[in-house]
Amino acid sequence: MTCVLRATDSTAGVVVRLAEELALVLLNEDSGYFEPVGAWNLSCVIAGSVLADLSLEFRIDTDTETLTLLDAGETGDPLLDPVLAEIASAPPPVHNAQYWIEKTAQRSDDAMDIILDRLVEKNILDHDSGGFWSLSRQVSRTGTYSADDGSTKLQVKTRVLRAILDEEIPDPRDVILISLIAACDALPLLLTEEEYEQSSERIDLLCKMDLVGRAIGAAVRESQGRPVQQPVGRTRPIPVANLLKLIPNRNLRRGNLSRILTDLYREYGPVFRIKKPFSDKGVVVLAGPETNAWINRNGRTYFRTRDHMADFEQLYGASRTLPGMDGTEHYRMRKSLRAGYSRATLEARLDEVYKFCRASLEKWVPGNPMPGAAACQELMSVQVSQLMVGVDASDHIDDLLSYEHRSLVTHVQKALPKFMMQTPGMARKRKRIFEMLNRVLNAHTPAQRKGKPKDLVDHILSLHASDPQYFPETDLSFMLVAGFIASIYLGSGLSFAVYGMASHPEIYRRVQKEAETLFANGDPGKDDFTRSSIDVAHRVFLESQRLYPVIPMQLRTTMNHCVVQGYNIPKDTRVVFAHTAAHHLEETFPDPTRFDIDRYAPPRDEHKRAGAYVPFGLGTHHCLGSKWVELQMTINLLLIAYYFDISVVPSDYEMRFNPFPTSAPNSKFRFTIDKRRHDF
Template sequence: MATQATLVERGQAASSLSLPEELLLALLDEERGYFRQVPGWNLNCAMVGAALGELSLLGRIDTDLTSLTLLDATPTGRPLLDPILREVAAGSGTHDARYWIERLAPQSDSVISEALDELVRRQFLDAHDGGFYTFARRQRRGKIASGEDQVVGEYVNAQLAKVIFTDEIPGPREVILTGLVNACRVFHLMYQLDEEVEERIRFVSQMDLIGQAIAAAVSQSILAPALRRPSLTKPIPTVSLRDLVFNQELREGRLPAAFANLAAKHGPVFEIPVPFRPNIIVLAGLKTNEWAHRMGRVYLRSKEYFEGVDKAYGVSRSMHSIDGADHFRFRKSMNTAYSRKTLTRRLDEVYDLARAHMARWEVGTTMPVQTMLRPFINAQTSPLLANIDTQDEIVDALEYKVRVLNVGIIKMLPKFMLKTPSMRRRAGS
């Protein structure tokens, strides 16, 4: 059982979170490693509504069913709230909460990014490669009354459950959060609901005037957005042949540097002409990679891109070609084998394998770096990860992989190039 001090401490940690942060914790599906299935516009509206709700609780704005009023333009010092506050302060005329939610919805990505960064920084969430998140186990501080371990993220969900499954009167923050989660239409994904509980959720969402106004605005914006218009776009620039021919990084095979330079000149999205084939659309640059890391799972997927590779290797899917929850579970299942902790325990083996391989080198011999490193690395990783020595096969395996990538990913070569006698031999070796 948790002590009263433990419960108070965890409650204080949760209460120090902003509403956008609490909403993200409530929406996080730890099994999938990301948010529950909330359509993009719904999530955008809900996140902005959460930011406005937090500003109202901080006394910066006031809102009712017909208007949203600025009370105090003093910055809060919170990067995820102050841009929203500045927009409201700079506005003219009288508008309701729905107007501001729809107007500010395009800023939701920055609100989400700031909230996630803050949750990771404060160790409420663990960030995993690929933009996945789980509740941080470092924040466990004992057990809750039910006898189960609980982290701050789970505490937020437990408080929501307490609101909707009991008759206790919730506070304004809980009312707003309940209304926002209800507006996202995900309560049925979080809990088993009956008619009585659904009625309780509707009742709680209407208990507080501020929460009622914001939740209603979110719901109305989701159902019938008044301000949504097609985004303005501009043509995607095409890289000229001259830029490709005289690109030094490209000539030297330094593709990341080449794409970074092209992005600096042409922007984050550009096309590369390919003779006799459709142009290749490239997304490049630091900001683009940051966006892909955070939002790629929403807008991009790998399945079609890696289909040719999976087919060449005779598998239905691989870690590279699966997305979403399956990809996250796959990565988690392999974490232990590939972790730094596991490698640290076997450093003596690593050193012995490295020394044994280096003993074959002759003093004074000059070797190309790539040619030297491939067997050197394989001499260590193959016995450690697969418990076999694959040095006799590594050259053929790598050459086959390069051919597969050229055929299945880059598509620079026709498919029959995987069926040549040399490739058949390497594929069967």
Template structure:
């Protein structure tokens, strides 16, 4: 139906008071897919009394990369609470346009494949020490907690030159509060007065100061840490772009950006592979061949199509960034529907991950979707695990290498199994979608 030449945007049916909040919280990916199938690429939802426009599907994914998409949306409002809470002036995820580009250029090298490409043996060593400490034969390992510890260890070494495992609980707690209270706003700001959060926040500030001070004193023979080196250089040479007030949030940014997301994906990868014995056999064979080499290079990672396919299929079926949250910078029309300046929007760019027109039998774990001639993910708008538009994840290539090496090493070293053959993954929706803390696997023994 049209009104004055514009299409009337459908409202998704919901419950009194809570609106669509319960369905969204149970399974956000399925919720937006179901709404897209029923209503098309534009609809509206109500969440706890607030109305939001939604644009979704391949139409939204492609539009995000256009000039109109870039100029019609901004992200500042969703990250303003984080910036204010930490006394900063700006953060990469909360800036748009030239300001965003300036910060992105400062951090690009530190979040790139270059930051990890010649340090793969270090990633292996960090993974090994975590497996030796917490993954003992006969034990049932809480996967997500263990992966969070492992990822924090890796990020500390790679990005700041030193691992500080004693801060893992603080980083984990602060990240949870940041995402739940300040970014997604699923919990009230009153929680920021929680003494546990206040203590963890002080500890993370202490960690950032230690990272900055230690790196400033490091000599020429110190291990490389591109991100913190580039941040300190920008602070010294261009303090307008990287003032002292922004250093802490920038230095600890990788933990907020990577801790929950990478740990969730690796945990889901582990479940999906163990759930499919045929995939497990292929992953193990590739991992064993990979680590038969005396040292590991980036070129070697090109020869593991099963592991890479399993990672891509995990990113498709268990997306971390189900939707992107934005504010309309101006009035605009999307597929005939009017969006008003100042409206808050959900952008459902992962909806195509579950559409049969892109992925036949879309809920089946099929690791061969990505090799030619199928290459199903290459259809326009089909694959968006790292977001779309100018805020596409800066660290996606680094994260992919990190995850490929980590998962290959785990399946090479350990004989693992699910707690029962019929186990179905328990999942959480906050602060980001992923496996629940209750998910465990059995360590049946060491393979290598």
């Protein structure tokens, strides 16, 4: 009897499907994604694995000529049942396996989403926020997962290789897997050239051992070679946006770039072109929830970020950095630095978060209006510099922020001429920044760091020490500054969240109630920050990032020709991901201008629609520290609400923005400390 694999731990008893094991075989641990077998080939082989699973469930039978329905009863599996229902409802004549593979391949993206999500839920895969996957630590360490009879089963790639190279007798399921892998020409990617040549007869023998595997494997090969109904699309001319129409737009006057992009999306659709003055050749803008979802799924193949970061990196003598990398190199660096940006790292240092936050809040005195953006920026800069780079940079932070703002506008957004970075004032600020970086390095010698928790700089230096060719000394300066750059974004994000909270007294009172409960018996530990205990404050931050996203757009270049929503985009096209345009659409967020934190609670869960809520960016460059940010912002909101009653001045103030280099409240945003509720 075939041994059915099951996941371990809390998901024990859930079957690991053949389609899921195929995904595990094709996963490339170095790139964090699938082996390069071609998009249509991958779609066909995933479709073939779904049909094979239906055959193993005795719902269909197939040979080289026909595919026959045996039982139309549902399996209870959302991966299999839609395909089964379509087969059951199909009118005569009876079709063969190739027909159904090509039919099913058209929904392979949805199938792959289900497969990957389930493997993560079963603790077989880990998922990185940038859309990368890797084997979980448990599977990587043991090379096994559990079978339904309590025995252990070798990781599927090991089983396949042993069946081919060591001539072990394979399980019937593994025979089908080998047939599918061979059908999409992936075996040369798993074996060396010599191994593949020496094993060719063995592979042919294995592929003939099972009738279902032979039939479906042959159908996959036929579909790849000459698909009966592979979709062919016609492209349309890209509309050109008339920016003169924006002159009377109130969002333009307020500097609300995210809402401007929404207005343009409503008028011109998901793909449109903006000509000068934004660049010499103009840019193509991609917007809308469906486009966001497409980029998240396919962007790694078509877009790169390198072009927009090169000049910025050179200011620090760097050539290869996390935000400027793409592909396998980018994934490797994300894996190496992941712990430095993780929520777990922040949770381990909660005492310091409270300490630094309170030190800043003690300066907030009841009475006169305070500049909201500056106060929140100082709060975040102190915390980020201490927690991420291990030094107090408060005496350098103004110079750093000024230099970073100017350099981002000049070298990334290309909105200022390059000589603007050569002024005497910028030269002085640059000198002070490098003085600060030397302080950071001097504070991270083995003796200075002994007994201290690892911070981001420790992880950066460890990566350099482990592989100085991959990450040389010349690239250190930029990455050391990265923590300070993050404080710019966090300062703006906290400002928007405080504005949203203080502008809605009824919500403010709910946050205060949460804070009183959490801090009633002293400072809470990491286990006290449950989903329910910080629910309201967390949703305040989520809603503030919907209405007032700090990074409303991203710049990319197409490295391969692509067709998006029916529009042809050639290689080397400068592209803008207007991802946050989806935040202000009635169809994604009803009554979109309203600050409504209940959008994020069941049963509404409006943010869970694919491509609808994307404040941390799209694709492989999705913010690596998003979970850290959500927790840090929530803690700061809770502490502010715990210690103060705050009101926006004037009470009817409507947020205005400084849109470049990132979106931030302008200097007119002010609030008053009406009352201090607790002593420090």
